Amino acid sequence: MNKRLNPEQIKACFDVNRMAHLIEEFSEIGADPNGGVTRLAFSREDLKARNKIIDIFEKKLQLKVRTDALGNIFGRREGEKEDLPVLMTGSHLDSVRNGGKFDGSAGVLGAVEVVRVLNKLEIRTKHPLELVVTCSEEPNSFGISTFGSRGMVAKLTRDDLKKLKDEDGRSFQEALAFVGANLDEIDQAVLKPGEIAAFVEIHIEQMPNLYEKDIDIGIVDGITGICRKNIKIRGEASHCGTTPMSKRKDALCAASEIVLALETAAKEQNGKALATVGHVMVFPNAINITPSLVDMIAEIRSFYPDYSKAISDRLDEAAEETIKRRGVGIQTEVNYDTKPVHFSGHVKEALRKSCQFFGLSHMGLYSMAGHDAAHMAEVTQAGMIFIPCRDGISHRPDEWTEPSSIIKGAQVLLGALLLLDSS
């Protein structure tokens, strides 16, 4: 931490009114009539928000801006030593449909405030500092989430992406070109080993822990693993007026048993895991025909692989029992499986020290939602700062975080970046 300044002097440079104003300005881009925000990746609104942040980076913060081939925007503040790896912070500006004003924006605008304060205090870091606005963090119309960060850690291939078209027939290449990026050059956007010294992201918690306990800052231990299973249940279509109950092989009734078994299994894990069936397709989906086929996806989230496996095993057992009892056919197949991510102890320590320096209350917690920082953790020491949001509500128009909470997050970020800079 800077020796010449005490925490109160630094705090006095942060401006909560300015933050409130910035949040409102961005939430006008893609504003929905009911108060929410729709700023889908690669949309006109997304482009408008991107241009606005580039303008702020260049004109208000005097950062050198570049956009990589994945559409990630970087604003660079040179350090004392040019050849040192970059300290990086930021988040995303795209939103879900009819989402809130803070998911993503809080991290970008919090980082903007950090640079504004560094400029004001004339603090020059040794490492170069880069603010990043990642491209398409939320699931886009091509079914990809955390696109920009995944691309930076070489988890996407150009050939696969080239095949993608959305429901409107737009190719992924066109979508990327719309925001000034170039699919043909995405290999050049892959981060090189040692290029990033650390990555830290501010984000709203999206769960109620901090809000309910009235704690300023969550120091994120890591990010949940996510396992998704496709479940196909084959029964028999039959006339629902003439087929007795005893003669039916109703795929939806069988599916219901599995859904409930999954819920029961998840509830038994003492809050250490969550499980959901959120996607169900029923065929033929007709009023007077018993369902012959159900196609659904079960999702299990946990920071603890053992708990996740326990639920997954129970799901398979329930499927076996249902096959025997109802005479239906059931196939399950894992189609997505990401391991939990553990954030850097060094970054967490810097965040803790920074909280102490600024006198902010804090607790450790983990994220049950995916974030760009999970991918960045593969190439650098990464961490996240959570700030409270009202009732833990997110991805909804009534998502709310106090601007003063974003300021507190920004203070912790500033302190942690300076500690990481000097270590």
Ligand SMILES: [Zn+2]
């Ligand atoms: Zn987000």
